[in-house]
Amino acid sequence: MGKLRVHNLSISVDGYAAGPNQNLDNPLGVGGERLHEWIFKTRYGRRMIGEEGGDEGLDNEFLARGDVGIGATVMGRNMFGPIRGRWADDDWKGWWGPDPPYHHPVFVLTHHQRAPITMEGGTTFNFVTDGIESALSQAFAAAGGLDVRLGGGAATVQQYLKAGLIDELQFAIVPIFLGAGERLFDNLEGGPVGYECMELVSSPSVTHARFVRSSA
Numbered sequence: 001m002g003k004l005r006v007h008n009l010s011i012s013v014d015g016y017a018a019g020p021n022q023n024l025d026n027p028l029g030v031g032g033e034r035l036h037e038w039i040f041k042t043r044y045g046r047r048m049i050g051e052e053g054g055d056e057g058l059d060n061e062f063l064a065r066g067d068v069g070i071g072a073t074v075m076g077r078n079m080f081g082p083i084r085g086r087w088a089d090d091d092w093k094g095w096w097g098p099d100p101p102y103h104h105p106v107f108v109l110t111h112h113q114r115a116p117i118t119m120e121g122g123t124t125f126n127f128v129t130d131g132i133e134s135a136l137s138q139a140f141a142a143a144g145g146l147d148v149r150l151g152g153g154a155a156t157v158q159q160y161l162k163a164g165l166i167d168e169l170q171f172a173i174v175p176i177f178l179g180a181g182e183r184l185f186d187n188l189e190g191g192p193v194g195y196e197c198m199e200l201v202s203s204p205s206v207t208h209a210r211f212v213r214s215s216a
Contacts, residue, residue: 001140002071002140002143002145002146002147002148003148003167003168004074004136004147004148004149004150004160004165004166004167004168005066005070005147005148005149005150005166005167005168005169005170006149006150006152006157006166006168006169006170006171007062007065007066007067007149007168007170008039008062008066008170008171008172009152009157009169009170009171009172009184010036010038010039010171010172010174010206011035011171011172011173011174011184012035012173012174012177012178013173013174013175013176013177014177014178014179014183015183015184015185015186016032016035016178016179016180016181016182016184017035017152017153017154017157017181017182017183017184018032018035018153018154018181018182019031019178019180019181020180020181022078022082024082027082027095029178029181029182030181031178031181032178032181034174034176034178035174035176035178037174037205038059038172038174038203038205039059039063040054041054041059041205042054042055042056042057042059042060042063043055043056043060044060044063044064045060045063048101057203058201058202058203058208059172059203059205059208062170062172062208066149066170067149069146069147070104070143070146070147070148070149071104071105071142071143071144071145071146071147072104072106072107072139072140072142072143072146072149073102073104073105073106073107073148073149073150073151074106074107074109074132074135074136074139074148074149074150074151074156075106075107075108075109075150075151075152075153076108076151076152076153076155076156077108077109077110078153078155078156079108079151079152079153079156080094080095080108080110080125081094081095085112086112087112087114090115090117093117093119094119094125098119099119099120099121099123100119100121100123102122102123103121103122103123104122104142104143105123105124105126105139105142106123106124106125106126106151107126107127107128107135107136107138107142108125108126108127108128109128109131109132109135109156110128110129111129112127112129113127113129114127115127126138132156132159132160132163132165133163133165136148136160136165153182154182154183154184154186155182155187157169157184158184158185158186158187158188161192162187162188162189164194164213166192166213167212167213168210168211168212168213169195169210169211169212170199170208170209170210170211171184171208171209172206172207172208172209173207173208173209174205174206175206175207192211194213194214195211195212195213195214196211196212196213196214197209197210197211198210198211198212
């Protein structure tokens, strides 16, 4: 069976994965875009937005590794868009334009039903209303033996950590302070347990930490 993996989840030194007041103009919260500046300095990150150039090296390597062997993605509704409550219409189709960077099935956690959305490039957004385990089961089935990536945001990662369902957790610690927003390791009743640090390496921009769930 495949694994559930979190990759290249950026957090500040004070533990925030997004800034405060997330909205249409600030999808990562106020100041949250600073968490992702390192990504778009790399060749892999620039290619994701259709641009050339960019640095190679450690950060580029971690970005590329995060997409290897992934057959489906699970994300929270907050990551899909700024809309709350019932879907007012079908106009909103994510932050990423007509050709999102996933190119495989994506399962969005929500409390409100919505028909699947087929996008360019092989991405289909499926909306799951019956919980995190159902979303993961559907994602594994769609992945066809490959791994599933957990995209976020912080509250969604917390739910899967509390349920003990994440097999691999890799995040990038960005040397900034946000001071407010969504902290990755809040609401965990003592923090994630049962994980062993397998890699801890730094570039000039970020520190990459990779944890794997212990088999013991």
